[in-house]
Amino acid sequence: MEQAFKRTQILTNHLLQSSPSSQTLSSNACLSYSRPELSENYAFDIKDMRKLIDRHNLEERDWLFGLMKQSKLFNPKVRGGKVFVSPDYNQSMEQQREMTLKRIEYLLEKGAFKGWLTEKGEDIEMRKFAGFEVCSIYDHSLFTKLGVHFFLWGGAIQFFGTKHHHDKWLMDTENYSIKGCFAMTELGHGSNVRGLETVTTYDSNTGEFVINTPCESAQKYWIGGAANHATHTVVFSQLHINGTNQGVHAFIVQIRDADGNICPNIRIVDCGHKIGLNGVDNGRIWFDNVRVPRENLLNSVADVSPDGKYLSSIENPDQRFAAFMAPLTVGRVNIAISSVYQSK
Template structure:
């Protein structure tokens, strides 16, 4: 199927972007070529309707395409899963029409590059045990996200180290001193030019045994304000 596809034939479309992955390349080069592949797919409109349309046809296309992309390049499949199924899926499931209108189309066009900040250094994916704290400021009507200790850093977050502009942050919500349980918040971590936002710190998790095209990172928040982006 892939050998017959125009999309994966470098002599017809995509230049040399879709030559077979070289897993012996340095990590930086693997990340660079993976991002070029994804950017190319966005540029040709491959992901149109993935989040904003409904129905059997779009769902079948989505999963068939994802299976092919993931088979060709595991890192690319992982990055697309983070962007569409974790970030985009969280906005769809937890968000209201307001959130859908604001985020989903920009996610489809890659104006917004999303990541999923759930796991922490001290607790892995045990959501009930996360230590990050989000406090509602009634004076400004904003949510304030803070990493109180090292074990509360968001850890092993795909797309965070280099590319993501926004993150779904899982955090307990504190209102007037009362813990309201874990909620999902949208936090901007980079601007449109790729620079880190104020009071956001990110470190690279570095080279791994596999999937080195995926830029896993660690995130710390220092009282970052998120206006109206709780879900």
């Protein structure tokens, strides 16, 4: 009882204390804050530090940052021309997705992606990595959507496909005439590629592959770009030829027409909101005996003849699978590199 009385007295004293002074707060140090890089001395050369951290393609990076600073899509408010305004996370999911696409279209118009898929050599690869880093530092939704289109979809065409695939698809991918996504992950198996359940068979009467989602766990899940914008995808599927499972192979499938309508025998569902990454339209995909031409098999490792014979110079299934998956190593490297981008 005595403790309760003491507690009551303490609370009463708090309530009886005079209200805070209404004097101005203009002298408060917080209100005159300036960023350390503007107010503190440093004993090193900033240009040397930049070379150490960024290492390559500094002019291209500055050019791309300049494009962002010039556009209201990236820099809607001015902070002395020094600091980008962070993405507006108060926008709805739909607004963030459309903003990401508008930013891509703006950079495309300015020539930011020129040669990313149609040119070869170390110089273009380093320029591409520098461009991705700049985009990642600004907005990870932008970086992710570009990565799915160029590194995953575009990379699959480059490394899993052969010349006729390159000639048909790479230029249209680079200029965004088509928008690609990458349908590997499944609900029941994640990225355990050998365990994927999507099944593809070959119809020698029509010269077509038939792609099917046999069960709910085989639905393609969390596919970036699938919910709204992608027109095509690379589907990873078990290939059954004459009753024999030849393992996982990759096929090009159109999922939307030029007007954005979902193609027949394909079902797509939006994965919905995500924390901090609502600018990417992740979706789920089901295939109901979808037919694609024989040429849509990405055949750098194995092929199927018009009469339905399975052809590969690598007879051992394990070695064939290893050769097939080797190009995906760049994706794993990019995941690690993206953490470095964010630390900057």
